[in-house]
Amino acid sequence: ERERLIRLRHTPAVTIDGHKVELLANIEQPADAAAAVRAGAVGVGLFRTEFLFMGKGSHLPGEEEQYQAYRQVIEGMQGLPVTIRTIDVGADKPLEKGHKDDHLNPALGLRAIRWSLADPVMFRTQLRAVLRAAAHGRVNLLFPMIAHVSEIHQALAQVDLARAELDARGVAYGPVRLGAMIEVPAAALLARRFLHYFDYLSIGTNDLIQYALAIDRADESVAHLYDPLHPAVLRLVADVIAAGAELGKSVSVCGEVAGDVAMTRLLLGLGLRSFSMHPAQILAVKQELLRADTRKLVPWAQQVLESDDPAQAMEVLAMAQEKSA
Numbered sequence: 001e002r003e004r005l006i007r008l009r010h011t012p013a014v015t016i017d018g019h020k021v022e023l024l025a026n027i028e029q030p031a032d033a034a035a036a037v038r039a040g041a042v043g044v045g046l047f048r049t050e051f052l053f054m055g056k057g058s059h060l061p062g063e064e065e066q067y068q069a070y071r072q073v074i075e076g077m078q079g080l081p082v083t084i085r086t087i088d089v090g091a092d093k094p095l096e097k098g099h100k101d102d103h104l105n106p107a108l109g110l111r112a113i114r115w116s117l118a119d120p121v122m123f124r125t126q127l128r129a130v131l132r133a134a135a136h137g138r139v140n141l142l143f144p145m146i147a148h149v150s151e152i153h154q155a156l157a158q159v160d161l162a163r164a165e166l167d168a169r170g171v172a173y174g175p176v177r178l179g180a181m182i183e184v185p186a187a188a189l190l191a192r193r194f195l196h197y198f199d200y201l202s203i204g205t206n207d208l209i210q211y212a213l214a215i216d217r218a219d220e221s222v223a224h225l226y227d228p229l230h231p232a233v234l235r236l237v238a239d240v241i242a243a244g245a246e247l248g249k250s251v252s253v254c255g256e257v258a259g260d261v262a263m264t265r266l267l268l269g270l271g272l273r274s275f276s277m278h279p280a281q282i283l284a285v286k287q288e289l290l291r292a293d294t295r296k297l298v299p300w301a302q303q304v305l306e307s308d309d310p311a312q313a314m315e316v317l318a319m320a321q322e323k324s325a
């Protein structure tokens with residue numbers, strides 16, 4: 001089985017009915033780029049840069065150190081695109097291990113883009129490092145947890161300022177595509193509007209599920225209610241994908257569901273053509289999509305979307321398929 005998956009590495013990711021699908025890797029460290037290439041990823045869909053900052057005590061990496069780290073990933077990906085997400089600390093990812101966040105409600109507090117906008121000097125240090133690294137390859141810049149249009153304006157203004165700072169120093173930098181993560185239900189509802197400001201969107205289902213269902217993603221006592229197949233979650237995901245298709249902009253999913261083979265067909269049926277996941281999942285998801293026919297999956301996904309019990313609706317289909325096979 002393992003060998004068969006390995007042979008799949010160079011097989012193009014195309015459905016039976018000819019739809020090309022992009023399979024990208026989620027990475028946390030520059031060294032992970034090698035695993036992404038080995039798995040046959042066509043790029044990095046999510047570089048969680050906060051891992052460069054976590055557990056570093058008071059020594060946070062500066063512009064030069066970050067630039068080297070980003071450049072290492074870009075060069076490691078050998079010309080394939082790399083999506084660099086700006087720092088997403090707070091809540092389940094504290095800067096210091098074991099540090100107890102004593103804010104009232106860390107998941108709803110100062111985290112991700114909010115944290116960056118609260119510390120523009122730190123934020124622009126990271127933006128300058130990313131812009132400089134972009135001189136070495138194709139880079140997508142990604143902002144986590146955008147919820148307000150005002151945050152979009154502020155983040156984009158910081159990018160402009162970072163460019164101006166590099167210009168003033170006479171330092172070279174490259175172009176970046178700009179994107180936002182859709183992880184807050186409010187953002188999913190406004191995806192069409194947000195797309196006016198961005199080249200692409202990436203749906204972070206891990207947080208989108210948490211915020212849509214009011215379930216702390218790290219709390220074991222409510223883990224049984226953390227449901228990627230909740231009809232409301234599916235509706236939000238489907239609407240964001242549809243918004244991208246309408247406006248001709250790419251939408252990917254980079255939460256855990258993108259690497260779950262039990263979700264591959266449903267996401268394809270909802271129109272998703274870009275999946276970003278842990279490198280270890282890529283070949284299994286590819287195997288699944290090579291057997292998929294979107295002509296059948298599209299009407300079926302609509303039925304699942306309308307169901308009060310999508311998990312059961314999916315099971316019924318799986319059994320029907322087994323019978324016909």
Ligand code: PEP
Pocket residue numbers: 046048088183203204205206207208254255256
């Ligand atoms: C997500 O929320 O789905 C996501 C990909 O980001 P993270 O898991 O790093 O919060």
Ligand code: MG
Pocket residue numbers: 144183204206207
């Ligand atoms: Mg997230």
